[in-house]
Amino acid sequence: SQQGEEDPQALSIQEGENATMNCSYKTSINNLQWYRQNSGRGLVHLILIRSNEREKHSGRLRVTLDTSKKSSSLLITASRAADTASYFCATDAPGGGNKLTFGTGTQLKVEL
Amino acid sequence: DAGVIQSPRHEVTEMGQEVTLRCKPISGHNSLFWYRQTMMRGLELLIYFNNNVPIDDSGMPEDRFSAKMPNASFSTLKIQPSEPRDSAVYFCASSFPSGRAGELFFGEGSRLTVL
Numbered sequence: 001s002q003q004g005e006e007d008p009q010a011l012s013i014q015e016g017e018n019a020t021m022n023c024s025y026k027t028s029i030n031n032l033q034w035y036r037q038n039s040g041r042g043l044v045h046l047i048l049i050r051s052n053e054r055e056k057h058s059g060r061l062r063v064t065l066d067t068s069k070k071s072s073s074l075l076i077t078a079s080r081a082a083d084t085a086s087y088f089c090a091t092d093a094p095g096g097g098n099k100l101t102f103g104t105g106t107q108l109k110v111e112l
Numbered sequence: 113d114a115g116v117i118q119s120p121r122h123e124v125t126e127m128g129q130e131v132t133l134r135c136k137p138i139s140g141h142n143s144l145f146w147y148r149q150t151m152m153r154g155l156e157l158l159i160y161f162n163n164n165v166p167i168d169d170s171g172m173p174e175d176r177f178s179a180k181m182p183n184a185s186f187s188t189l190k191i192q193p194s195e196p197r198d199s200a201v202y203f204c205a206s207s208f209p210s211g212r213a214g215e216l217f218f219g220e221g222s223r224l225t226v227l
Contacts (some may be wrong), residue, residue: 005125034214042116042203042218043155088155098143099168100216102155105153 004089004103012109019076021106024069028101030092031101032065034074037086046074046087079110113137116219118204130192133222136148136185136186137206145216146179148202155203161187173198194226 004025007077013019023032035043049056049065049072056063062075076083086107090100117136125131137144145160159169164181172179176195181187191198201223204215 035216041221043205043216044218045215048215090161097160097167098162099157099160100146101157104154105114 001024004091004101006087006089006106008106009104010107010109012111015079015110015112016083017079017110018081019079019108021066021074021108023072023074023103025072025089025091025103026070027093028062029067030094030096031065031092032063032072034061034063034072035088035090035102037105039085043088063110076108079108081110081112083110084108113204116204116206116217117204118222119223120220121220122223122225124227125194126227127195129192129226131198131224131226132153132195133189133202133224135187135206135219136203137187137191137204138217139185141206141217142184142210143207144181144187144207145207146187147205147222148200149203150200155161158189158202194224196226199224 002097004023007022031049032047033048037043046065048056049063060077065072086105087107089103092100119134143162146158147155149155158171159179161181179189201221203218203221205218207214207216
């Protein structure tokens with residue numbers, strides 16, 4: 001299965017701290033995406049990084065991709081209570097069309 | 113833009129009953145996906161369509177599940193007969209077709225409870 005594994009499963013930090021989540025996957029990919037899900041809501045796309053990119057930034061988000069290790073990390077800097085959510089990585093495989101396979105997710109709690 | 117619209121948001125039914133979940137994708141999006149989310153199995157892709165045509169239904173659990181997309185603005189996921197193990201949140205998502213997977217836009221989900 002291509003399903004990614006996020007690490008850690010759960011993370012609790014104080015507001016203002018940085019949060020780092022990791023994702024590992026099993027097969028080659030075209031791109032990797034990160035999504036956020038607030039409790040009881042649908043997933044929202046955060047950022048996409050292509051297989052030929054190593055790092056990407058968007059606001060307080062920084063994503064890295066290491067295709068040799070089949071892993072990615074999502075860094076949220078200066079976290080806020082509103083960042084409390086579950087975060088998922090998603091990958092698509094070459095020849096897999098536009099089908100995305102999601103990881104198991106990291107539950108982030110940012111405390112005041 | 114109204115986003116992806118799913119109905120119903122919540123459904124409670126008894127085992128053996130038929131369940132129909134509905135989805136309206138974002139106008140102009142040509143790809144539509146049905147996912148199921150449970151604590152045990154996470155997010156699973158059930159089926160996806162490109163231009164109203166089913167492309168990959170390998171994730172559909174069994175013959176009790178069926179999905180249709182009669183036109184570009186509407187899709188249904190039907191479970192008949194329903195079983196307690198079908199209890200989950202079912203998400204519909206849509207995207208522009210790009211050959212490679214692009215950004216998915218998710219609806220708010222339909223929470224199904226089968227008693």
